[in-house]
Amino acid sequence: MREQKTPSSLAIWLGLADNSFTRQKTVKFGDESAVSSGRFYSILIVILLLSAWIITSVFGLIKPFYWPTIGGTGDRIIKLLSEGFRNVPLWEHVGISVYRVFAGVLSGALIGIPLGFSMGLSSVARGLFDPIVEFMRPIPPLALIPLIILWFGIDETAKIALLFLASLFIMTIAARSGVSSVRISKVHAAYSLGASKLQILRHVILPNALPEIFTGLRTSMGVCWGTVVAAELVAADKGVGSMIMIAKNFLQTDTVVIGIIIIGVIGYIIEMFMRFLERVFIPWKGKG
Amino acid sequence: MTGIIIDKISMVFTLPDGGDVHALNKVSLNIEPGQIVSVLGPSGCGKTTLLNILAGFLSPTDGEVRHNNQTVTGPGAERGMVFQQGALFEWLTVNDNIQFGPKMAGKPKAESVAKCEELLNIVGLAGFGEKPVYQLSGGMQQRVALARCLANDPDVILMDEPLGALDALTREKMQGLILKLWKETGKTIILITHSVEEALFLGERLIVMAPRPGRIVEDFSLPFPRQALTTNARDVKASPEFVAKREEVLSMIWEMEEEIMGGGIEVRGLSDA
Numbered sequence: 298m299r300e301q302k303t304p305s306s307l308a309i310w311l312g313l314a315d316n317s318f319t320r321q322k323t324v325k326f327g328d329e330s331a332v333s334s335g336r337f338y339s340i341l342i343v344i345l346l347l348s349a350w351i352i353t354s355v356f357g358l359i360k361p362f363y364w365p366t367i368g369g370t371g372d373r374i375i376k377l378l379s380e381g382f383r384n385v386p387l388w389e390h391v392g393i394s395v396y397r398v399f400a401g402v403l404s405g406a407l408i409g410i411p412l413g414f415s416m417g418l419s420s421v422a423r424g425l426f427d428p429i430v431e432f433m434r435p436i437p438p439l440a441l442i443p444l445i446i447l448w449f450g451i452d453e454t455a456k457i458a459l460l461f462l463a464s465l466f467i468m469t470i471a472a473r474s475g476v477s478s479v480r481i482s483k484v485h486a487a488y489s490l491g492a493s494k495l496q497i498l499r500h501v502i503l504p505n506a507l508p509e510i511f512t513g514l515r516t517s518m519g520v521c522w523g524t525v526v527a528a529e530l531v532a533a534d535k536g537v538g539s540m541i542m543i544a545k546n547f548l549q550t551d552t553v554v555i556g557i558i559i560i561g562v563i564g565y566i567i568e569m570f571m572r573f574l575e576r577v578f579i580p581w582k583g584k585g
Numbered sequence: 586m587t588g589i590i591i592d593k594i595s596m597v598f599t600l601p602d603g604g605d606v607h608a609l610n611k612v613s614l615n616i617e618p619g620q621i622v623s624v625l626g627p628s629g630c631g632k633t634t635l636l637n638i639l640a641g642f643l644s645p646t647d648g649e650v651r652h653n654n655q656t657v658t659g660p661g662a663e664r665g666m667v668f669q670q671g672a673l674f675e676w677l678t679v680n681d682n683i684q685f686g687p688k689m690a691g692k693p694k695a696e697s698v699a700k701c702e703e704l705l706n707i708v709g710l711a712g713f714g715e716k717p718v719y720q721l722s723g724g725m726q727q728r729v730a731l732a733r734c735l736a737n738d739p740d741v742i743l744m745d746e747p748l749g750a751l752d753a754l755t756r757e758k759m760q761g762l763i764l765k766l767w768k769e770t771g772k773t774i775i776l777i778t779h780s781v782e783e784a785l786f787l788g789e790r791l792i793v794m795a796p797r798p799g800r801i802v803e804d805f806s807l808p809f810p811r812q813a814l815t816t817n818a819r820d821v822k823a824s825p826e827f828v829a830k831r832e833e834v835l836s837m838i839w840e841m842e843e844e845i846m847g848g849g850i851e852v853r854g855l856s857d858a
């Protein structure tokens with residue numbers, strides 16, 4: 298046996314050394330699983346970017362109009378947390394945006410799932426709704442904003458109606474493909490076990506479609522999060538999107554940057570939350 | 586009980602290009618209650634089509650199937666089905682899969698739980714009840730499928746290559762299990778297989794089918810399943826009688842395959858058009 302110095306677990310964690318599995322591989326280029334996390338370089342780049350920010354802040358190299366100083370941003374965060382933005386607490390700006398997303402996604406799911414199911418189960422429903430769904434599918438929700446404003450004005454209903462539409466077609470298509478992914482032998486098995494049509498729907502088709510419905514919910518959440526921010530940019534007095542838009546009007550670059558960071562972080566949290574729910578509620582996903 | 590009467594059934598599939606496939610042509614067969622029947626034949630001879638008609642998933646273009654004097658018009662709990670694989674409900678545990686039929690029928694919970702326990706013991710899965718089915722091996726999954734079918738107490742059990750996806754060793758064990766279940770429950774079993782040995786071993790009656798058009802060409806009466814109830818399975822399969830029969834049936838199937846391939850490779854459907 299060849300003597301080999303085992304690298305420390307820290308080096309492995311940092312991605313500077315191969316783990317015991319990869320170490321034995323002779324072919325590494327082209328084998329994706331042999332590419333380590335490279336965590337050391339991730340840490341490095343974050344430190345570099347932060348230092349660059351600190352240095353430019355300390356020496357005043359960039360005008361705060363273009364990019365805020367680190368100290369200024371810190372002060373602004375404290376101020377936003379304590380006083381809110383334009384007399385509205387920060388959490389309320391964030392909360393209302395999140396609320397709009399959930400309201401839109403849930404209402405879209407409530408209508409979209411039965412719609413998708415009916416399209417997967419009946420030719421009449423398929424014939425009726427297919428042209429509408431196929432027509433609406435490629436239209437970006439943002440293109441609907443002007444029409445929504447004409448119909449509903451700019452109040453809360455308008456925003457939720459927009460998000461409802463954004464989620465509706467995603468959920469319809471997801472539920473429909475969930476139905477068509479049911480393996481026919483499962484349906485046959487259930488009929489042979491004496492199940493009625495309604496029981497097949499409830500005990501075979503629904504659970505079978507759940508993974509796809511969940512993927513639809515996740516996509517919907519992502520799209521709606523993007524759409525709500527954009528909708529708030531256009532017309533709203535509360536919400537993260539409106540916050541950065543109004544901040545821009547007052548040339549508060551630091552608030553704009555903070556808003557953008559919040560948008561990114563919340564989007565990430567929503568995605569993680571959905572993945573968590575998926576692991577808990579549909580552990581059988583992809584195992585049929 | 587009068588068993589299953591297959592009365593001159595034909596099945597013609599019309600292809601999108603207008604051609605016809607005669608999957609079954611005037612097939613007739615009487616199956617007595619309690620018989621175990623295996624069905625063998627080259628690929629495409631209509632075995633699955635026949636079984637789907639018996640199960641009630643397809644209705645024949647001509648003729649009819651009667652089960653206990655009732656014309657079969659659709660699937661029903663009195664005719665259970667065991668598929669090759671992938672027909673278990675992966676979102677349910679082993680227990681819930683097995684209790685699916687009784688639950689749909691609204692049977693009392695306590696009764697079906699007791700029955701489920703018993704079946705788990707019979708198929709050798711005691712203690713696995715709470716596992717999700719996707720954590721089981723292929724052989725174990727097929728045992729769950731058998732138990733699920735039996736929990737519903739059907740008159741007839743239809744199986745379409747139930748052991749086709751299993752490795753050779755697991756397969757032999759499962760053959761033993763099927764025989765044991767047949768002996769203990771006295772159910773009528775109709776089983777499709779691609780393995781000549783399996784067909785001989787699991788059929789007190791062996792139906793051999795031929796393609797184009799799909800039809801029955803042989804109907805053997807065989808002693809082997811009953812022998813296997815009292816003697817060791819390997820001894821039955823090694824007996825001169827078994828080996829001779831195996832060679833006979835094998836060469837018959839080979840001949841049919843030769844015939845199919847003999848005229849050059851045909852594209853299915855084009856030749857019929």
Ligand SMILES: Nc1ncnc2c1ncn2[C@@H]1O[C@H](COP(=O)(O)OP(=O)(O)OP(=O)(O)O)[C@@H](O)[C@H]1O
Nearest residue numbers: 598599606608627628629630631632633634635853
């Ligand atoms: N839905 C269908 N539409 C058109 N043709 C079909 C259909 N189902 C089966 N067939 C044709 O009917 C014939 C018999 O098919 P079947 O599946 O019953 O054969 P099989 O004996 O089960 O074959 P295998 O051993 O490969 O499973 C084949 O020629 C097949 O192509």
Ligand SMILES: [Mg+2]
Nearest residue numbers: 632633634745
């Ligand atoms: Mg088949």
